[in-house]
Amino acid sequence: MTTTFLHDVAATVGSGAVLTGETAAAYCADKRGRYTGNALAVVFPSDTRQVAEVVKLCAANRIAIVPQGGNTSLCGGSVPLSEGRQIVLNLSRMKRIRAIDPVNYTMTVEAGCILASVREAAEQHNRLFPLELTATLDHCEIGGNLSTNAGGNGVLRYGNARDLVLGLEVVLPDGRIWNGLRSLRKDNSGYDLKQLFIGAEGTLGIITAAVLKLFPRPLSSATAVVAIADPAVGVRLLAHIRAICGDTLSAFELVSRSSLDIVLRHIPGTTEPFAKRHEYYLLIQSGDVLQRPLDDALRSAIQDFGAGILEHAVTTDVATAENWWQLRKNISDAQKRDGISIKHDISVPVSRVAEFIARADAAMHAAYPGVRIVTFGHMGDGNIHYNISMPDAMQNEIFIAQQEGAVNKLVYQVVRELGGSISAEHGLGQLKREIIREYKDPLELELMRNIKQTLDPQGLMNPGKVL
């Protein structure tokens, strides 16, 4: 039966667009090598009609589907399980930009468009598509960005991926195509179905195209680096600057001493921002579409704040700003080179970020003396990446193998007490599918399962992910 199925799939997409065996293996593992699965085949449809036909064949044969874009998931969301009858449906060939309407500030793109190319196409029309994921910009695809409701660097000003979508085209689990490619700013004519598919990690249907919101391109910017001893100063400074700089405030990032040390150690050409070493740094950016100097407003906002600022510097020079940003953007890369760690991607209300760090730090140091904590992230969104390891490499391997569950529990307990989320921007995938059941209201999980059952009664869409 499988042979017939694969034959039918090949007849639909072309035999060159179906990989099996060894050539398929690269698409069955994630980039970090944490998750490896098996697939009957990796299928590369070239248009929405082909996606629909393949899904119909899968539905008829009860074969599960793992939708895949750039396969940059950090939680095993875009690779197949090791057991079960599954295909990987890779959308990378669907990379047409179907339309750009600069007057409507919208563009219509197919799921396989690389994020960087979406941004470039917008720029060619003097518009901004603001989603920016530093680490994966050149590899991740917009279909995956929307399916996972990606966050990244622009959220403080422009929102998450969900906020950047006006319409969707979706292939449903039975192979029917829902054309919801509206490009309207207002439409109150029924339930907003697109919201179900955004952030569902491919468990309800396959996003094949989207209408994205565009924005005016910023022409001016100012960047500040600020040294502080305590994240609590950062929380208060954020509220203060936001009230003064308003919409121009586009980034407010936290970098701990430990994060900076790793970057300085592993990334050539990076340097301390100040002569003196400090415990925490803030990277703050403002931008405007007007050609105007923004540094004075940012500088005086920082200077007016008063006690708690140890050192600060503000620039409108692009090269200087980029040097500072390298200290933030390279943290993930530097960590990879430094060794493994227990990683968290948590969020709390913005007002409680400092409390989270203080309480989680205290719990960690009490339970694991000598532990190294690498704290950084999007403070402006209440989203902190909080990564734990032991300084000694051998000791660290044993620590992670034996303590990952216990470390997670301590961190997540603080998150729970502060009304936060154990997955802020990376999603659940396989990684947090089990653990989320302990931290989410059972009623909410029940509603999620009911919706899943309604849209995908055969359970064929990305099984083993999310729920």
Place this chain on the structure above:
Amino acid sequence: MTTTFLHDVAATVGSGAVLTGETAAAYCADKRGRYTGNALAVVFPSDTRQVAEVVKLCAANRIAIVPQGGNTSLCGGSVPLSEGRQIVLNLSRMKRIRAIDPVNYTMTVEAGCILASVREAAEQHNRLFPLELTATLDHCEIGGNLSTNAGGNGVLRYGNARDLVLGLEVVLPDGRIWNGLRSLRKDNSGYDLKQLFIGAEGTLGIITAAVLKLFPRPLSSATAVVAIADPAVGVRLLAHIRAICGDTLSAFELVSRSSLDIVLRHIPGTTEPFAKRHEYYLLIQSGDVLQRPLDDALRSAIQDFGAGILEHAVTTDVATAENWWQLRKNISDAQKRDGISIKHDISVPVSRVAEFIARADAAMHAAYPGVRIVTFGHMGDGNIHYNISMPDAMQNEIFIAQQEGAVNKLVYQVVRELGGSISAEHGLGQLKREIIREYKDPLELELMRNIKQTLDPQGLMNPGKVL
């Protein structure tokens, strides 16, 4: 059985909080007198627990529920049907502001809070809650605003009501309480359930409380009034100004000659903006949290635009600006005094607004010589209010009685051809429940019905509305 049910309800909320008979009638009709229904009782719970208990009683007795806030619906969404066993569940007593967190830029409010009081509470903490519905600000309640995904004047800059929500508390159709009152900017831990209830017009559950996003308060503003002969100039000017003024652009409204005439006729103290009469006017506003003069940027953006601008004036004077705004804000009120008309609340892509007006006008004048068209609305959102009547009052009554369906058909056909929506911001309610079936993809309607069936299998939540 009904007697026992009402007795149980009274035991839950207190007998003074249950109205029946004549005293209930005021809550069973809409403010415009278009829809009148009947209810077993109008019930006023004082907290979420009481809502849950009443809903449980309804579920057990198969009695339907019409959730009601300020009862300002323009489409019969918040009144009971004339037949059937229904109660009105009025949330006006639930008007506590549960929390304000200025550092997190959030506030937690109960469904019955009047919109104006929500805005005032935010202002007391030097924050802005940007939802602004001129006509009903002092009467509408936030629960209704969210249930209908209200639009209004701030959408261009701040989005619809949906975009202003971080978390919800909802009483489900079986009486269970879902506490989704998160105040997180990022949370990728499963399906975003709150999106289902926002804009569902009370057909999936009852929103009892919400966490709202707040913003810095604008301290500067500039306002322009611009005369043009053709809406197409407005569409191009909007794109031009948006690229120059960026986020400071907060309103871009269109007012036709006919709209202005009605206001000048019925609203004392209003005056022509220019000595000469023109066919169309634009009202444009920019705002900023910085104390800075915005008029130069707005003025030069208009002056740089070139041909098509007949006259323009720009001011930072609040009184002058308010005088101009009176010409826009009073259109609905002036229309009421002027007589009845066939009203439309449509949206198209912003880039196609002029095309909509030109094509709909041509169709109207061809079919109904002498017809009067009152065109105005949120051009910046692609949302036009397009109202049709005959100049002679007696002729008009006959026209509306005989031609409403035919007029709608002509207008909606143009909307359809331009990829628009026949309900931009008012919702479907009873008014467009039937007609939407002709303009929406059957697959989308099927998905909506499936979701309705999943969440409300007994069909007790606001029956006869939306679907």
